[in-house]
Amino acid sequence: MLLLLLAGFFVLEPLGIPVSAIAALGAGILFAVAKRGRVINTGKVLRGAPWQIVIFSLGMYLVVYGLRNAGLTDYLTTVLNMLAERGLWAATLGTGVLSAFLSSIMNNMPSVLVGALSIDGSAATGTIKEAMIYANVIGCDLGPKITPIGSLATLLWLHVLAQKHITIGWGYYFRCGITMTLPVLLVTLAALALRLSFNQP
Template sequence: AASAPIAVSNISNLIALKIVGLSLNSYINMMFVPSMIGILTIGLLLYLYFKKDLPKKIPSVPVKWDNTFSRYVQTHPLDVKQQTENNDWKLFKMSFAIVILTRASFFALSPFGVPLELIGMVGAFLLILLRWYKTKTGLSDIVKKTPWHVLLFAFNMYVLVYGLKNVGLNDYLVSNLKPLIMDSPFNATMIMGLLLTILSNLFNNLPAVMIGTLSITEMGLDPHLVQIAYLANVIGSDIGALLTPVGTLATLIWMYILKKHSINISWGKYLRVTFLIIPIGLIVSLISLYFWTTWLLK
């Protein structure tokens, strides 16, 4: 959800940015405030939902040393070894500086026509080069640890959605939605946001954004209305997509990492939280987008 305010935070936000005529800076101008209102709403609701479960102090748990429980230490469930003293903090700071520089370059260089993917590739290459120089470690562990099955799932969803497009899904959406949204920014915001929520949870948010954006660009709408509808698409694909685990790649990877560390989050546990919280956060975000873009930015 927190990837919505800035376009470069999520690949689904970037997919059709140029198609609808938005730059990174204009995206932030229209999107930052309404999406932050939605994020704060979700954060507050999560806090209230889990308030009784949150410990005021992390309990000490026994750690096994030399086959005996000889002492108690503060631990985190994903890192019981507590080996932070072995971290190379100089390497960490240099890597973090490259990440910040790369992010800043997106905004500084994109107005001059430098492709975002080129900037990202240069940043990734610098990180890999720095790592190799400092640790003499190559790419093998990255390749091995990458959750390829999740990426394969996303590719399969692309194929499925393009198949639906080829058999007339886009034409159906254009013909049925155009009369409803062509003269109403409010309808465009709510309908496209809710539609992308449904499509994202059926197919995953990446192909859903493509379908939604292709649909609004084929409706012959006013350019400003196209941009509002696209931003509603983004809210639906970033926030609404969190209803089910298949809605975003981020959720799938998160559940994969937890499972690897023997922390089981079932679909039932996940849905009990999201079906209470996400719809409220989604509606608040979409209404905020409508007021921000049609009233305050006039």
């Protein structure tokens, strides 16, 4: 079944069928199969699902698109243009740190989309634009480790731990997250800038 789902992504998406619809159909079929069997208690699965996290994630998308309509991407584009004017290193480090900050406070999934839209609307070209695109991905991948709300996976994991009566405070998580994430983020962005500097004329 999972192989059919994977094949569906490759076959149906080019036909204009959204990935979300394919995934929902696959989930529905798997759930129906599980419900007919006796191995999995589907009622317990539904009751134990972290629905509040699902609602939170949907809410974040609504907030982000609202901010976009309010001019957030235009403001970010202005900031990115200023960074691009200062050269490759400033563009790479600045974009990565900015993306990491945004993804840590409003979740990485919408943040990477907002960053991509802002970069696309900027005046950056060539190697500098390439660096900003990669830096946005890096920042949105590492930045969520700073706060618990930065990543859906983190929220799900904390939910599972809470069910096991293991509580991790937000303050402790933030201290550990920022201590471990910032050095890795800066080193990765510096390595990216160094690598792309060889592509410049």
